[in-house]
Amino acid sequence: MKKKLQTVTLGCSKNKVDTEHILSHVEDLYEIIPEGEDIPVDTILLNTCGFIGDAKEESIQAVLEAVDRKKRGEAEKIIVFGCLSQRYADELPELIPEVDAWYGAREFDPVIRALGAEPDPEKRTDRYLTTPSHYAYLKISEGCDRRCSYCAIPFIRGGHKSVPIEDLVEEAERLAGKGVRELIVIAQDTTYYGLDLYRRRALAELLQKLSEVEGIEWIRIHYSYPAAFPEDVLDQMADNPKVCRYMDIPLQHISDKVLDNMHRNVTGAWTRELIRKMRERVPGVVLRTTMIVGHPGEGKRDFNELLEFAEEARFERLGAFKYSEEEGTYGAENFKNSISARVKQERLDALMTLQSGISLKFNQSRVGSVEKVIVDDFMDGVFVCRSEFESPEVDGEILVKYDAYVMNGIEPYSLVGEFMNVRITGADEYDLIAEPLEIL
Numbered sequence: 001m002k003k004k005l006q007t008v009t010l011g012c013s014k015n016k017v018d019t020e021h022i023l024s025h026v027e028d029l030y031e032i033i034p035e036g037e038d039i040p041v042d043t044i045l046l047n048t049c050g051f052i053g054d055a056k057e058e059s060i061q062a063v064l065e066a067v068d069r070k071k072r073g074e075a076e077k078i079i080v081f082g083c084l085s086q087r088y089a090d091e092l093p094e095l096i097p098e099v100d101a102w103y104g105a106r107e108f109d110p111v112i113r114a115l116g117a118e119p120d121p122e123k124r125t126d127r128y129l130t131t132p133s134h135y136a137y138l139k140i141s142e143g144c145d146r147r148c149s150y151c152a153i154p155f156i157r158g159g160h161k162s163v164p165i166e167d168l169v170e171e172a173e174r175l176a177g178k179g180v181r182e183l184i185v186i187a188q189d190t191t192y193y194g195l196d197l198y199r200r201r202a203l204a205e206l207l208q209k210l211s212e213v214e215g216i217e218w219i220r221i222h223y224s225y226p227a228a229f230p231e232d233v234l235d236q237m238a239d240n241p242k243v244c245r246y247m248d249i250p251l252q253h254i255s256d257k258v259l260d261n262m263h264r265n266v267t268g269a270w271t272r273e274l275i276r277k278m279r280e281r282v283p284g285v286v287l288r289t290t291m292i293v294g295h296p297g298e299g300k301r302d303f304n305e306l307l308e309f310a311e312e313a314r315f316e317r318l319g320a321f322k323y324s325e326e327e328g329t330y331g332a333e334n335f336k337n338s339i340s341a342r343v344k345q346e347r348l349d350a351l352m353t354l355q356s357g358i359s360l361k362f363n364q365s366r367v368g369s370v371e372k373v374i375v376d377d378f379m380d381g382v383f384v385c386r387s388e389f390e391s392p393e394v395d396g397e398i399l400v401k402y403d404a405y406v407m408n409g410i411e412p413y414s415l416v417g418e419f420m421n422v423r424i425t426g427a428d429e430y431d432l433i434a435e436p437l438e439i440l
Contacts, residue, residue: 003042003241005030006075006116008066009130010059011049012362013069013186013222013393015082016130017139018108021049023122023128027111032128043115044069048084050156052324059084067098071201079103083156083414105157106142127178132376134417135182135392136175136428143309144188146225149263149331150295150323153188158191162197169209176215179417184391189225192232204232211242217419218374222248226274227265234281235363237307244388245282250290254309255302258295263330275313286389288317293351294344295323296335301349310354316362317395318355322348356429363396363427370437371421373398376410385422385434396430398422406436413417415439 009019009197022045023032033041043064045160048059059082069075082105085092093102105109109119129136142159145152172183185207187193193201203221210219216426219242236243253259254268278285289307309316322344327339333415373385376392383400390396400422402412419440 001387002029002031002032004033004040005043005224006033006035006037007045007047007130008040010052010062011047011055011083013048013137013184014139015049016120017186018082018105018312019045020130022108022111023126023130024123024126025116026059026117026379027128029116035130036169040074041074043112044075044080045083045111045115046078046080048080048082048201050087051152052321052326053325057086063099067096070098074426079114082108085392087156087323089150099236110224119149125167126174127171129178129180131144131392132181132417133376134376135184136180137186138168138172138175138183138210139163139186140190140203141187145157145192146189146265147263147330149261149335150292150326150329152326152329155247155328157188160192162193162195162196162202163388164211165206168206169213172210172216173211176213181213181215181417181419182218182220183210183412184220184222185210186222188222189223191224201228203230204236207233207236207240207243207416211240212321217242218243218244218388220248222349222391224249226251226271229274230275231281237285239284246356246389246391247278247285248284248288248391252290252292252344253295253298253302253306255269255298255305258302259267261297261331261335262292262295267404268309272309272313277289277362284420287313287318288391288395289315289319291318291320291351292323293320293347294339296331296337296339298323300341307351307354309357310351312364313353314358316359318351318358320348320351320355360373360429363429363432366424366432367427367429368424370417371398371434372440373400373434374419375400375415375417378416383412383415383436384418396432398424398432398434400434400436403436406438410439 007019011015049055066078078099079101083105085102086104101114112119139161143160144154145160202415256268297303327331371387373387375385377384381402385398422434424434
């Protein structure tokens with residue numbers, strides 16, 4: 001019998017891709033146990049996050065839980081890699097000696113060898129999917145050349161390094177061969193893609209090449225930096241039917257003073273003009289963004305400007321975070337974290353209350369419309385779906401009740417990963433209700 005290997009992946013979807021690349025090298029040696037399944041295993045492999053305080057605490061807790069399982073005889077070996085162990089390579093082995101091996105964020109080959117396999121260059125574009133088989137994340141670059149004052153990623157993950165287009169197309173083809181129909185393009189900064197390899201921003205070219213892969217029907221973009229945004233990407237979104245009218249573009253703030261303190265290399269006026277262009281050139285585009293409240297130097301006037309901007313821009317999706325001072329960053333070394341925890345929480349609550357109403361109105365505006373959706377799951381007589389305007393794991397869902405007439409005797413679980421047309425019949429601020437019209 002094969003030994004059992006269980007992975008735990010913390011943090012962002014970029015980490016998920018790293019885990020999947022490693023698993024592709026060892027899947028013949030191990031029975032891969034899904035994350036969260038509580039059974040004895042031979043090895044636990046943890047991919048950690050070290051981005052902000054909450055993420056670090058979650059990663060440490062996951063490691064300690066693995067240690068408890070080892071002490072109870074439910075695991076023989078623990079291997080930890082990723083951002084947390086990269087960031088605290090000297091401290092963690094002493095603090096948690098029960099872990100058998102620690103590796104950094106990019107030490108894939110040593111992890112593969114620690115699991116008993118040899119790295120295979122033929123598998124560089126292969127993946128063992130941990131997502132549902134109909135969608136996958138495609139990481140198009142590693143690291144970041146930006147120097148945002150609050151962010152530790154550049155000194156954890158290193159500088160920006162694009163993956164060649166031909167490798168990404170090959171990876172997409174392999175994913176399509178596994179049944180993937182939707183690609184979520186990710187990187188620390190997707191709009192920077194190509195500058196190091198081709199001396200030009202090549203995201204639009206990549207989108208076109210990916211859309212030519214047989215079997216891929218949806219491509220959506222995450223984590224786009226606003227400065228020097230490549231506007232030919234908007235042409236792809238407007239004209240290429242496979243590129244979703246959906247853009248994840250973390251803006252972080254609108255006040256010139258705060259943006260300058262953040263080292264974001266944009267102004268409020270630039271940001272407003274970019275959003276205007278997106279709305280104008282891609283009619284119906286859905287914009288997701290994130291904001292940081294409580295950054296050092298954010299006064300009342302700056303925060304009120306942020307509220308006014310959120311009301312004006314009407315982002316369909318908006319998440320927000322309280323500023324977290326991270327050691328080693330420019331902000332931690334040069335700014336005093338002077339805004340109290342109470343004020344940060346009050347500002348977060350005010351922004352998210354405003355956004356709740358905006359999101360509700362957007363969802364309500366869709367009632368009565370017919371939309372193409374992909375089926376993510378079926379449970380309790382309901383299909384859990386998404387349209388091109390919802391990304392998995394971060395956005396709401398479209399809930400579609402099973403209809404025997406429309407399904408015409410088709411086994412409902414067989415429709416997971418398939419497309420259907422639905423009519424939206426109800427909405428709240430997060431999710432939508434719909435009725436099925438036809439299977440596509």
